[in-house]
Amino acid sequence: MKGRHIILGITGGIAAYKSVSLLRLLIKAGAEVQVVITPAGKQFITPVTLSALSGRPVISEFFTANTGEWHSHVDLGLWADAMVIAPATASTIAKMANGVADNMLVTTYLSAKCPVFVAPAMDLDMMAHPSTQANIERLRSYGNHIIEPASGELASHLVGKGRMEEPENIFKVLQDHFAHGLDLAGKHVMITAGPTYEKIDPVRFIGNYSSGKMGYALAEEAAERGAKVTLVSGPVNLTASNPNIQVVKVESARQMLEACLETFPHSDIAVMCAAVADYAPESVADVKIKREHQDAPVIRLVKNPDIAAALGAQKRLGQILAGFALETHDEEKHAKEKITKKNLDMIVLNSLRDPGAGFQTDTNKITIIDADGSEIAFPLKTKREAAADIIDHILSL
Numbered sequence: 409m410k411g412r413h414i415i416l417g418i419t420g421g422i423a424a425y426k427s428v429s430l431l432r433l434l435i436k437a438g439a440e441v442q443v444v445i446t447p448a449g450k451q452f453i454t455p456v457t458l459s460a461l462s463g464r465p466v467i468s469e470f471f472t473a474n475t476g477e478w479h480s481h482v483d484l485g486l487w488a489d490a491m492v493i494a495p496a497t498a499s500t501i502a503k504m505a506n507g508v509a510d511n512m513l514v515t516t517y518l519s520a521k522c523p524v525f526v527a528p529a530m531d532l533d534m535m536a537h538p539s540t541q542a543n544i545e546r547l548r549s550y551g552n553h554i555i556e557p558a559s560g561e562l563a564s565h566l567v568g569k570g571r572m573e574e575p576e577n578i579f580k581v582l583q584d585h586f587a588h589g590l591d592l593a594g595k596h597v598m599i600t601a602g603p604t605y606e607k608i609d610p611v612r613f614i615g616n617y618s619s620g621k622m623g624y625a626l627a628e629e630a631a632e633r634g635a636k637v638t639l640v641s642g643p644v645n646l647t648a649s650n651p652n653i654q655v656v657k658v659e660s661a662r663q664m665l666e667a668c669l670e671t672f673p674h675s676d677i678a679v680m681c682a683a684v685a686d687y688a689p690e691s692v693a694d695v696k697i698k699r700e701h702q703d704a705p706v707i708r709l710v711k712n713p714d715i716a717a718a719l720g721a722q723k724r725l726g727q728i729l730a731g732f733a734l735e736t737h738d739e740e741k742h743a744k745e746k747i748t749k750k751n752l753d754m755i756v757l758n759s760l761r762d763p764g765a766g767f768q769t770d771t772n773k774i775t776i777i778d779a780d781g782s783e784i785a786f787p788l789k790t791k792r793e794a795a796a797d798i799i800d801h802i803l804s805l
């Protein structure tokens with residue numbers, strides 16, 4: 409934490425008093441902290457306390473009223489190694505989710521290039537409202553880390569979920585984040601993600617339910633740890649937010665193979681997360697197949713190339729190749745067979761039998777199996793947390 413530049417964003421919630429403890433912990437650990445507070449935040453905690461503890465003037469407005477000095481949110485956004493918003497009210501979360509840049513805190517957030525941590529704090533009904541939940545999901549989709557609020561007694565004396573996580577725990581999240589540091593700095597990581605679409609005719613395809621969420625989470629995690637990432641992505645509704653991620657968009661398995669063959673030779677690590685279609689139509693109709701003029705058509709399929717196996721066959725010493733196995737039965741046996749068949753160093757197994765694992769969900773329950781057969785099973789986690797476990801494991805290899 410020593411010497412790290414941290415922006416502590418404080419918004420107008422009762423939990424703002426706890427931000428003082430968080431600030432003290434950060435300063436004690438040697439971080440340089442710039443407090444940015446919203447106008448409403450100042451109703452709850454005085455800037456004098458915060459500037460005294462941080463050793464820096466607190467920023468709240470775009471300009472200092474008496475001198476006309478302009479506070480550059482862009483410079484601040486570039487200065488920071490991490491930004492933590494604690495407490496984050498429903499209102500600030502909504503503004504962040506929608507880019508409503510009407511105060512210094514939200515403009516700084518929009519300019520920040522660093523990892524952002526958000527610790528919501530609000531009444532249980534506000535927290536549970538679909539609007540708040542949708543905004544939080546949106547922040548997650550931008551790659552922000554949500555430090556989930558705890559359950560307990562709230563300022564309203566009601567009991568439920570909405571209490572800001574304790575300062576010690578928020579501090580620990582940041583500490584863990586910096587402990588990983590830039591452990592992938594200088595590494596090139598290739599990740600495949602999403603489904604592939606195999607064309608039948610100009611309007612139809614064979615596809616699958618893969619959302620790409622696990623692959624995109626892996627890409628964000630690797631990029632945040634300093635890697636240069638090439639994300640070979642099938643058709644998905646996701647965007648990569650880290651500038652160190654280069655997205656190569658493909659549609660079919662053959663296109664994915666081509667992109668991977670080009671990228672793999674200069675990659676240190678490849679994680680094959682895509683749900684590649686096993687078969688493609690033998691031929692693609694030039695025009696839309698019409699219902700009226702013929703009997704039900706028979707679509708002949710041909711086998712798609714196994715991309716992971718193709719890379720496994722040309723893997724060099726020092727390169728790490730990781731695969732995924734999504735199984736419905738005999739999970740371990742099938743996963744271990746894939747390690748051998750594709751010459752993988754490890755495989756991430758998820759079972760469709762586990763609730764919360766697999767396609768479309770934001771969570772995953774994984775077991776990592778190494779080439780020597782050793783296994784580690786993880787509990788149900790968010791896909792982003794699972795991505796961190798996978799990368800930690802790759803680094804341990």
Ligand code: C5P
Pocket residue numbers: 600661680681682683684685686712713714715716717730731732733734746
């Ligand atoms: O053989 P199976 O499809 O179950 O293997 C899954 C693993 O192999 C995943 O890592 C997946 O991304 C990869 N794969 C691939 N090309 C294929 C099929 C699977 O890269 N054609």
